[in-house]
Amino acid sequence: MAGQLEKLKVLAYTQADYNGPVLAEFHAYVNPSELTLAYEMEYDSAQGSGTTASRMEFKQIKPSDLSVNFFIDGTGSNGQLVDVQQQVEAFQQTTGYNGDIHRPNYLIIAWGNMQVRRCVLKSASITYKLFKPSGEPLRALISATFTDNSDDTNRVALAQDQSPDLTHLRIFKAGDSLPALCQQIYGNALVYPQVARFNGLTSFRQIKPGTQLRFPPMEQS
Template identity: 65%
Template sequence: MSASDRGTLEKLLILAYTTPDYSGEPASQFTSYVNPNEITLSYEMEYDAAQGSGTTGSRMNFKKMKPGDLALTFFLDGTGANGERIDVQQKIEEFQTVTGYNGDIHRPNYLKVSWGTLTVKRCVLKSASIAYKLFQPNGIPLRAVITASFTDNSDDTTRVAMAQDQSPDLTHLRVIKAGDKLPVLCNEIYGDPRLYLRVAEANGIDDFRNILPGMRIFFPPLEK
């Protein structure tokens, strides 16, 4: 039985980019210490209320989907009670570096948040708060909770496509399980198994037959 079949723990991942089109390799990344036990996705539709003369009701004409928000809470424990001892302050600074202001581009980084088979979300940090819960006698923090809110950074076309779970207009992240085949996955996502070579090229995979359980593969927007 493979590690994937036994339920290997996948950590939530935040990737930082310096370009608005998210091109190239990530500049940095943050991996959660303990996965959030709750993820809140909020979104809002915008309508025009069209009311006919002499009527009391109105017809709601859809205009667009507004940028949505993603709320996450990260728990950090430096006591070793979770089986791994970490430097809490160092982990917090890592989060701030990845999600915060980047002097090289004079703005916060462009982010991708992904976890398991969830659709990759393109976003930017909207707000964050850090609550320190436990300290050593010398003041070094041992436990902390980061509460972060991210706002959607997709264009309007992508936001509309997000209403469709398997839309090929979105970038998907899949964690490979035992028995997965790249052409089959391409057929599920794009409706065309022949796109496997382009997906392999996008991920730097030389042999599409040699994809192993636990690998993360991105399925970018592709035209048939």
């Protein structure tokens, strides 16, 4: 319903273009209190012989890193009882190595109005903080860093925030309509039947707020 808590989620894909089905999902137990986005500009600092300074010629923007901490509490102190180790394993299964594709999964991170990030896991560490007498963990902190996985074409399109040739994720909010979202993304409200079928919707007029919708790439005439 409107105003409901929306959790940060990590979606796993096996295809580099992110157009296949979602393989696995990991939802944050509690939303992070902060996200750290790090990016680096690369310059050519070649210096001429006999000179005392160099002119920094811009080369490229390196793929950015997003760092986030996932806190998991299995004590039930907030009324939600979870198995800490199962949650950790769900994170590892979603973000880690996939033997079927011989590499880690391709990931999408989505949370509210935050720009959807296409990325892969760069590094992660898991700290267990509290244990039962049996040794079963009751609390854990996953510190993860994800690195951008967009190619140059996609990176430019994402920088423009809208591109009909990319898959978009949207969380349907009260007051939204599927035709209006199609107009926003594709510049064409009349493609809503295709989007409805793609998401398995039986009625585009009865979409519940909080529903996650995927808008697939579409060629524009």
